[in-house]
Each structure stands twice: as C-alpha cells, then as structure tokens.
Amino acid sequence: MELTKQWRDHFKQLRAFDEAISLLYWDMRTQMPEQSAPLRAETIGYLSTEAFKRQTSESFKALLAEMTETEDLTPIELRSVAVAKTQYERNAKIPSSEYQAYVTLVSEAETAWEKAKDQNDWHMFAPYLEKIIGFQRKFADYFGYESHPYDALLYDYEPGMTVDQLDELFRTLRDELVPLIRQLPEPVQGLDWSMDKAVQQRLCEDWMRVVDYDLTRGRLDATVHPFEITINRRDVRITTKYDETDFRNALFGTMHEAGHATYEQQIDSELDELGLGGGASMGIHESQSLFFENFVGRSEAFLKSVYPRLQSEHPQLQNIDFDTFYAGVNEAKPSLIRIEADELTYSLHIIIRYELEKQLIQGDLSVEDLPAAWNALYKEYLGVDVPSDAKGVLQDVHWAGGSFGYFPSYALGLIYAAQLTESLKNEHPDFESLVSTGTFGPIKQWLEDNVHRHGKALTPNELIKQVTGEDISVRPLIRYLTNKYKTN
Amino acid sequence: MELTKQWRDHFKQLRAFDEAISLLYWDMRTQMPEQSAPLRAETIGYLSTEAFKRQTSESFKALLAEMTETEDLTPIELRSVAVAKTQYERNAKIPSSEYQAYVTLVSEAETAWEKAKDQNDWHMFAPYLEKIIGFQRKFADYFGYESHPYDALLYDYEPGMTVDQLDELFRTLRDELVPLIRQLPEPVQGLDWSMDKAVQQRLCEDWMRVVDYDLTRGRLDATVHPFEITINRRDVRITTKYDETDFRNALFGTMHEAGHATYEQQIDSELDELGLGGGASMGIHESQSLFFENFVGRSEAFLKSVYPRLQSEHPQLQNIDFDTFYAGVNEAKPSLIRIEADELTYSLHIIIRYELEKQLIQGDLSVEDLPAAWNALYKEYLGVDVPSDAKGVLQDVHWAGGSFGYFPSYALGLIYAAQLTESLKNEHPDFESLVSTGTFGPIKQWLEDNVHRHGKALTPNELIKQVTGEDISVRPLIRYLTNKYKTN
Numbered sequence: 001m002e003l004t005k006q007w008r009d010h011f012k013q014l015r016a017f018d019e020a021i022s023l024l025y026w027d028m029r030t031q032m033p034e035q036s037a038p039l040r041a042e043t044i045g046y047l048s049t050e051a052f053k054r055q056t057s058e059s060f061k062a063l064l065a066e067m068t069e070t071e072d073l074t075p076i077e078l079r080s081v082a083v084a085k086t087q088y089e090r091n092a093k094i095p096s097s098e099y100q101a102y103v104t105l106v107s108e109a110e111t112a113w114e115k116a117k118d119q120n121d122w123h124m125f126a127p128y129l130e131k132i133i134g135f136q137r138k139f140a141d142y143f144g145y146e147s148h149p150y151d152a153l154l155y156d157y158e159p160g161m162t163v164d165q166l167d168e169l170f171r172t173l174r175d176e177l178v179p180l181i182r183q184l185p186e187p188v189q190g191l192d193w194s195m196d197k198a199v200q201q202r203l204c205e206d207w208m209r210v211v212d213y214d215l216t217r218g219r220l221d222a223t224v225h226p227f228e229i230t231i232n233r234r235d236v237r238i239t240t241k242y243d244e245t246d247f248r249n250a251l252f253g254t255m256h257e258a259g260h261a262t263y264e265q266q267i268d269s270e271l272d273e274l275g276l277g278g279g280a281s282m283g284i285h286e287s288q289s290l291f292f293e294n295f296v297g298r299s300e301a302f303l304k305s306v307y308p309r310l311q312s313e314h315p316q317l318q319n320i321d322f323d324t325f326y327a328g329v330n331e332a333k334p335s336l337i338r339i340e341a342d343e344l345t346y347s348l349h350i351i352i353r354y355e356l357e358k359q360l361i362q363g364d365l366s367v368e369d370l371p372a373a374w375n376a377l378y379k380e381y382l383g384v385d386v387p388s389d390a391k392g393v394l395q396d397v398h399w400a401g402g403s404f405g406y407f408p409s410y411a412l413g414l415i416y417a418a419q420l421t422e423s424l425k426n427e428h429p430d431f432e433s434l435v436s437t438g439t440f441g442p443i444k445q446w447l448e449d450n451v452h453r454h455g456k457a458l459t460p461n462e463l464i465k466q467v468t469g470e471d472i473s474v475r476p477l478i479r480y481l482t483n484k485y486k487t488n
Numbered sequence: 489m490e491l492t493k494q495w496r497d498h499f500k501q502l503r504a505f506d507e508a509i510s511l512l513y514w515d516m517r518t519q520m521p522e523q524s525a526p527l528r529a530e531t532i533g534y535l536s537t538e539a540f541k542r543q544t545s546e547s548f549k550a551l552l553a554e555m556t557e558t559e560d561l562t563p564i565e566l567r568s569v570a571v572a573k574t575q576y577e578r579n580a581k582i583p584s585s586e587y588q589a590y591v592t593l594v595s596e597a598e599t600a601w602e603k604a605k606d607q608n609d610w611h612m613f614a615p616y617l618e619k620i621i622g623f624q625r626k627f628a629d630y631f632g633y634e635s636h637p638y639d640a641l642l643y644d645y646e647p648g649m650t651v652d653q654l655d656e657l658f659r660t661l662r663d664e665l666v667p668l669i670r671q672l673p674e675p676v677q678g679l680d681w682s683m684d685k686a687v688q689q690r691l692c693e694d695w696m697r698v699v700d701y702d703l704t705r706g707r708l709d710a711t712v713h714p715f716e717i718t719i720n721r722r723d724v725r726i727t728t729k730y731d732e733t734d735f736r737n738a739l740f741g742t743m744h745e746a747g748h749a750t751y752e753q754q755i756d757s758e759l760d761e762l763g764l765g766g767g768a769s770m771g772i773h774e775s776q777s778l779f780f781e782n783f784v785g786r787s788e789a790f791l792k793s794v795y796p797r798l799q800s801e802h803p804q805l806q807n808i809d810f811d812t813f814y815a816g817v818n819e820a821k822p823s824l825i826r827i828e829a830d831e832l833t834y835s836l837h838i839i840i841r842y843e844l845e846k847q848l849i850q851g852d853l854s855v856e857d858l859p860a861a862w863n864a865l866y867k868e869y870l871g872v873d874v875p876s877d878a879k880g881v882l883q884d885v886h887w888a889g890g891s892f893g894y895f896p897s898y899a900l901g902l903i904y905a906a907q908l909t910e911s912l913k914n915e916h917p918d919f920e921s922l923v924s925t926g927t928f929g930p931i932k933q934w935l936e937d938n939v940h941r942h943g944k945a946l947t948p949n950e951l952i953k954q955v956t957g958e959d960i961s962v963r964p965l966i967r968y969l970t971n972k973y974k975t976n
Contacts, residue, residue, distance in 0.1 A: 024508060235520060
C-alpha cells in the first residue's frame with residue numbers, strides 16, 4: 001500500500017475508535033440506564049487502551065519513521081507528521097510502568113478529592129496531590145524543557161506556550177483588571193431569575209437557531225455537567241443544565257457549548273485523516289465558546305434582539321426593562337467560585353491557579369502551604385475572604401485529575417476571543433447589526449475561513465498571527481472589558 | 489497468563505466491541521443527527537471488521553487449539569470451547585475473497601430489493617437473488633452436511649435443527665392449521681383502533697411496569713422498525729413504533745420486544761466471558777418475545793386486568809365491552825403480509841417460505857419460477873390470491889440479506905413458546921391469576937431459572953428437553969390454538 005494511504009488509514013482507524021468511545025461516553029451521561037455503569041466503564045477503558053496501543057505500537061513507530069524520511073509530502077502532510085511525531089515521542093518518554101502507576105493514582109485521587117471537597121477536609125486530599133505533583137515533575141523532566149519545567153506540561157493544552165509568555169500576559173492583565181474590579185457598581189438587586197425547565201429548553205433551542213448552530217449535525221440534551229462532544233465531524237453534540245432557580249446558566253451555558261460545537265463542525269473533515277482534526281489548542285477552543293457566550297450572547301445587540309421573545313415566554317420579565325435585564329445578565333463582582341465567575345473577574349481566578357501550579361511544579365511551594373497561598377491570592381487579587389477549603393483550594397477537579405497546565409487555557413480563551421473579535425469586526429464593521437438581525441451566516445463563514453477549518457493544521461500562535469497580524473496580546477481583551485465595565 | 493484467563497479475556501474484548509457496535513447502531517436508529525450517517529456506517533464497518541479479525545486470527549486459532557487439548561476444563565468451559573470451535577471452523581471454511589464478494593453482493597441486493605418492492609418489479613431483484621442462492625449453495629457445501637444442504641444453513645439460526653425435523657413439525661402443524669383457519673368466524677367490524685401517540689406511549693410504559701420489564705437495565709424509544717438490542721447484559725433496550733391509526737401495533741410490539749429484552753437481561757452475566765452470552769437460538773429467543781406478546785399480552789387474564797386503565801386513558805374504548813375488545817385484539821384471518829399476520833395464521837406464512845427456500849437451496853426450484861410457486865402456496869394454504877409481487881414474494885428483506893434458514897425460527901418460536909408455557913403452567917397452576925394481578929415476579933423467576941440464565945450454554949434441543957421433559961413438539965401449540973380459535 002502507498003505510504004501516505006497507510007498513514008491516512010491509521011488516523012481513519014483512530015477516528016473510528018474515537019467515535020465509538022465518544023458515543024459510549026455521551027450515552028453514559030445522557031441516555032444510559034443506571035445499572036449499565038460498571039460494564040460501560042469497562043468497555044470505555046478497553047477501547048481507549050486499544051486506541052492508545054495503535055498510537056504507540058511498533059508498527060506505527062516504523063510508519064512514522066518512514067514518513068519522516070519521505071521527501072515529497074504536501075505541507076499539510078508534513079504538519080501531520082510533525083504533530084504525530086511530537087506526540088509519539090512524548091508518549092514514548094514515559095516508562096509504561098510509571099504511567100500505569102500514575103493512571104491508578106489519578107483515579108484514586110479523584111475519588112479522594114470528591115470526598116475531601118464534600119467534607120471540607122484538605123488533609124484527605126493533600127497526600128494524593130503531593131504524589132501527583134511528584135509524577136508531574138518527573139514527567140516534565142522526561143519530556144524536557146528549556147527554561148521552566150511547567151513549559152513541558154503546557155504542551156498538552158497550549159502547544160508552544162511558555163511560562164515567560166504567560167507571566168508577561170497575565171501580569172499585564174492582572175494589573176489592569178484589579179483596579180477595574182475595584183470601581184464596579186453594586187449589582188442590581190432583587191431580580192428573579194427562576195424559570196420552568198420546559199421554557200428554558202424552548203429558549204435554548206430558539207437561541208441555537210438564532211446563532212445558526214447546525215442541528216442536522218448536532219443535538220442538545222440535558223446533563224448535570226454541561227459539555228460538548230464530537231462523535232464525528234458531522235455529529236457534534238452539546239448538553240446543558242437546566243437550573244430552575246436561574247435560567248442564565250442554561251441559556252449562556254448552551255451558547256458556550258454551541259461555540260465549541262460550531263468550531264468542531266466547521267473543521268475541514270479531511271484533517272481527520274491526518275490526525276489534525278481537533279481544535280488548534282484548548283485556548284483556541286475556549287475562545288470560540290467564549291465568543292458565542294460573551295462576545296455574542298451577552299452583547300447588547302444580541303440580547304436586545306431576543307428580549308421580546310424572552311419576555312413573551314416568561315411573564316416574570318414583562319415588568320423588567322431591557323437595561324435592568326442587560327445589567328443583570330452582565331453583573332460582575334468578585335467571588336469565590338471560578339465556574340460561577342463573570343467575564344470580568346474570571347481571568348483572576350485563572351491567574352491565581354496559574355501562579356500556584358507554576359510554583360508547585362517548580363518546587364517553590366509545598367502542598368502543605370498551598371491552601372494558605374490560595375487564600376492569600378484570593379484576598380490580594382479579588383478582595384475576598386475564603387471561608388473554607390471546599391470553597392477555595394478544593395473547588396476544582398483539575399489537580400486531582402493531574403491536569404497541570406490546563407487552567408491557563410481558560411484565560412487564553414478570553415484573550416484570543418477578544419483578539420479574534422476585533423479582527424472579525426474590522427472585516428465586518430456591521431457586526432452588531434448582523435448579530436441583532438440574527439444574520440449569523442457571514443459570522444460563521446468568517447470563523448470557518450479564519451479559525452475553524454484549520455483544525456490543528458496551525459499552531460495557536462500561527463493562527464492568531466495569521467488572523468490578527470499580531471502575536472498574542474491582552475490589549476484587545478482589556479479594551480473590551482474596559483469599554484464594557486468602566487463606569488466613569 | 490493462565491490459559492482459561494486468556495480465553496475469558498478474548499470474549500471480554502469481543503463483548504466490549506459488541507457494546508460499542510450495538511450502541512453505534514442503536515444511536516443511529518434513535519438519536520443520531522441525519523448528517524452523521526456516512527461516517528457512522530464507516531465506523532460500524534471498521535469496528536465490526538476488527539471484532540471479526542479477533543475471532544479468526546492466528547492467535548485465536550492457537551488459543552482455541554490449546555483449549556481443545558486442555559483436560560481440566562469445567563463443563564461450561566467445555567461448552568464454550570465447543571461453540572467457539574464450530575463457529576471458528578465455519579468462518580474458516582469460506583475463502584475470504586468469496587466472502588468479501590458475497591458481502592458486497594448482499595449490500596447491493598438489499599438496495600435492489602428495496603427498489604424492486606417499491607416498483608413491484610420482480611425482475612429488478614431476481615438476478616441478485618439468483619447470485620445469492622448460488623453463494624448460499626456453495627457455502628452449504630463448504631460447511632458440509634449429512635442429508636440436506638439446507639441443514640448447513642440452519643446452524644446459524646437454530647443449531648442442531650434439520651430439514652427432516654422441520655418437515656415433520658411443519659407438515660403436522662400445517663395439516664392442523666388449515667382446517668382451523670377455514671372455520672374462523674367473520675372478524676368483528678367497525679372497531680376504531682386509532683389513538684394519540686402520547687397516550688400509546690403512556691400505555692406502553694404502563695404495560696412494561698405491569699410485566700416488570702426492568703427499566704433500570706433498559707430503555708424504551710420510538711423507531712420506524714421496532715427492535716430489541718443488547719448494549720450489555722445490564723443495558724438492554726427496546727424500541728416500538730407508534731401507529732396513530734392502530735394502537736395494537738405499539739402495545740403488542742412493545743410486549744414482543746420486552747420479551748426479547750427480559751431474556752437478555754436474565755442471561756447469567758458470567759456467560760459473556762465464555763462467548764455463551766446470547767440466546768440459545770433465534771427460535772428460543774423468539775419464543776420469549778412471543779410468550780410475552782401472545783401467551784401473556786393477548787390472553788384474557790392480562791387484557792381484562794389492563795382494560796379499565798386502557799378505557800380511562802382512551803375514551804373511544806368506553807363504549808366497547810371487554811368481549812368485543814378481546815375479539816378485536818385476537819382477530820385471526822388469512823392474509824397476505826407476514827408481519828401483519830395473527831398468531832393463528834402466522835406459521836403458515838413461515839411454512840410457505842420454508843418450503844420455497846429449501847427447494848431453492850436444494851436446486852429443485854428456480855428463481856424464475858419462485859413468484860408463481862409463492863402465489864400457488866398462498867392460495868393452497870391460506871386461500872388468498874396474491875395481487876402483486878410487492879405484496880407477495882418481494883415483501884420480506886430476508887432473502888435479499890442472504891438470510892436463508894432464518895424464517896423457520898419464527899414458527900419454532902411459537903412452537904417452543906407453547907411448550908414452555910405448558911411447563912410453566914404445570915409448575916404455576918395459578919398462572920392466570922398471577923397474570924391478572926400483575927404478579928410477574930414468579931413468572932420471570934421461572935423463565936430465568938429454566939430458560940434465560942442458560943444463554944447458549946444449552947442447545948435449543950437440550951433446553952426444551954430439560955424444561956419440558958420432551959423433544960420439540962407441535963402438540964402444545966396446536967392445543968393452544970385449537971383451544972383459543974376453534975369455534976365449535
């Protein structure tokens with residue numbers, strides 16, 4: 001068989017495994033009868049192992065070596081080989097016995113974390129975190145790095161990003177955000193955000209139509225934790241959580257997931273055969289969800305256009321004027337919990353985590369001192385007192401899952417989203433009128449051409465540079481937030 | 489690794505593939521967005537090929553050889569090896585190039601059949617059938633047989649069954665059924681069976697509760713063609729079709745699929761690790777669906793117990809007395825279409841197909857003469873004139889799909905169901921009161937102990953003999969039908 005055909009077949013096979021595993025997972029969260037759980041876990045575990053074996057097998061190693069030496073590859077094939085080679089080498093650097101021990105540890109750590117959070121008992125979780133950090137530090141050494149071990153971990157989430165860059169970006173952002181937050185007005189009081197689940201569901205479906213999320217290639221279902229999942233390029237599903245006490249969660253959560261899904265739907269399907277079918281990075285992916293959620297969903301243009309329908313579906317809103325509603329939806333205030341934070345204060349939650357995990361990986365901060373360090377930074381940056389570890393250092397699952405280097409993506413998502421939105425608006429100066437008239441075709445087309453279709457064929461840096469003409473910069477985000485939240 | 493552990497691992501891996509493939513299929517029929525179809529087909533095809541490779545690989549061949557020579561196997565392990573060996577040898581006997589050509593042919597034949605049926609044009613399909621029969625005759629030779637090539641094909645559906653046995657069973661059954669059908673009264677006229685979909689759905693869910701179908705290990709969804717599918721032993725799903733012009737389809741169809749599902753739910757889960765996890769045969773499986781559909785669902789005891797609720801949900805029934813309703817549900821009359829036939833005339837539809845396909849495989853009937861032979865038998869056995877091939881020889885997909893030897897299972901299902909029901913009633917003389925009070929625990933327990941839990945650990949013959957003390961016999965079915973349908 002021709003070499004490049006073998007290469008493409010390898011990724012077509014992985015795609016088939018991915019489709020099966022993703023569907024097994026989606027079904028588990030949305031449809032599966034409860035007693036199915038143990039066997040389902042076994043099935044997902046087995047197929048994931050099979051897929052991983054294919055990525056690390058001797059025969060793939062040989063194929064990769066042959067491809068690396070082939071001279072007449074197309075640029076996209078070259079990129080495919082480069083990405084696969086880096087991933088293969090990373091996988092190969094971890095001794096499999098160590099990796100096995102690590103996987104077991106993480107699974108135990110997640111259970112321990114759940115209990116520790118539940119019982120607000122840091123010491124139930126600390127020993128696990130200690131060991132996880134030990135592994136992560138060793139992994140960083142195996143992977144190799146130039147100036148900071150944390151750089152080696154960032155690759156899994158944001159290829160090419162470094163501590164030096166992040167330090168610079170986050171310092172600037174923090175210095176601008178802190179004073180902006182200090183001058184916020186008191187939030188609007190006494191608004192009632194409760195709404196029946198059925199009405200929320202209708203409104204979510206309605207908003208999906210407005211933003212032209214393609215339901216012939218997707219679905220919307222309800223789950224406890226909302227997510228987007230790609231079954232295949234033409235089957236990208238999202239879920240949302242209907243909270244009857246506050247409908248903003250479901251509506252803006254759905255917009256968020258629809259942003260992720262639209263990205264996935266618009267990636268050039270040929271890239272699947274080259275292992276380049278996912279998003280460019282976690283940060284770029286997050287930029288697309290945040291674009292839909294914040295830059296469209298929470299914008300005045302969008303909200304004004306959908307408010308009459310919202311009012312007619314939900315009588316409680318009929319006596320609320322639009323400005324009050326808009327202020328309520330865009331309420332910003334320092335808070336304790338990351339996932340409940342608004343777009344203004346959100347980045348500070350991330351910067352705190354970034355600073356802490358960087359020090360943990362470097363060895364500059366011990367697990368023992370972590371809760372105090374956490375609480376000090378929350379006080380310093382957000383001005384809030386952390387009343388308990390459950391609402392502080394124990395709130396996120398990421399560290400229990402070994403995801404060191406993941407958190408920065410969330411803030412990078414906001415930074416990228418602001419940069420991309422400025423470029424989009426430069427090319428479509430009528431952006432707001434497109435949004436307010438529900439004319440999403442040109443917006444989706446711009447995103448497809450400039451961001452989505454490239455998949456992993458461009459690195460995050462290449463993508464941002466190609467679209468905006470500049471490197472990554474916090475200035476557009478600061479302009480956006482200042483413009484929206486500065487009161488005088 | 490210990491040999492028997494390797495053996496069990498092989499089947500655990502196959503089970504994982506089965507779960508993935510079944511879920512991909514179920515999702516395709518119930519949830520999948522339309523544009524997903526081509527990639528989904530590719531994924532199912534790829535994973536099915538992977539699973540098949542594992543069953544026919546050199547390493548499995550070696551494992552099988554070792555297991556065959558091992559002396560200290562338990563009885564259930566011995567049975568596992570015997571079943572796997574027969575299946576492996578059957579697979580190995582077909583040259584893979586021929587099998588490949590056959591798979592392609594069948595896929596084209598199904599498309600041709602669909603068009604031919606649609607356009608009532610036998611000649612569009614005949615050349616494909618000609619070729620399929622050619623393959624089937626060759627396959628029978630490869631598999632090997634003692635007295636009749638059709639015996640070799642029956643194995644896939646009813647292991648151990650032979651033409652000699654079937655000839656005897658079906659001749660007796662036909663001779664008893666034909667006069668019974670001749671004396672039927674005129675069907676009740678003018679009953680209106682229409683019902684809203686939502687009401688049908690509520691009633692189906694209600695009936696599932698009455699017969700104690702375990703929804704913590706299953707689901708009920710709507711599809712165009714109803715089916716039961718095992719995702720895993722604790723996740724057995726059924727579907728039904730809500731026909732708003734006739735609610736009997738959904739209600740009794742749901743009972744039918746719930747019968748299949750209850751069987752699957754009650755198979756000893758350890759058998760999955762030994763490749764013995766399916767039903768004993770298609771016929772035994774069908775006996776369980778027909779037990780729920782006919783021997784319970786269409787019984788006076790069951791219908792009387794659910795009729796008040798049916799009437800309260802559906803005002804149209806309020807002026808219909810129970811006897812009229814019961815007669816309407818159990819209406820029997822000769823007809824053209826197998827899948828619409830009642831329990832009395834159904835077997836004759838099957839016997840006609842059996843006689844024809846036996847002759848086709850033997851070479852005693854040509855494809856050219858098939859429609860005329862079909863029409864003659866419908867006239868002879870059922871007294872009906874076939875107005876068109878679309879409503880005659882073209883009505884079923886089975887032959888287009890190459891399923892020669894499948895049809896007899898449907899009639900065997902009725903025969904087995906009647907035998908098993910007699911045994912069940914012997915042990916539970918209060919059967920009717922259990923049914924009428926919705927006390928399904930003892931009935932499900934009896935089925936589990938005597939039929940379900942054994943999976944493929946017993947052959948159909950062994951199972952029937954063990955439960956009833958007799959070989960397969962049509963007498964119980966004839967007693968049941970005579971008792972129910974003889975008018976004087």
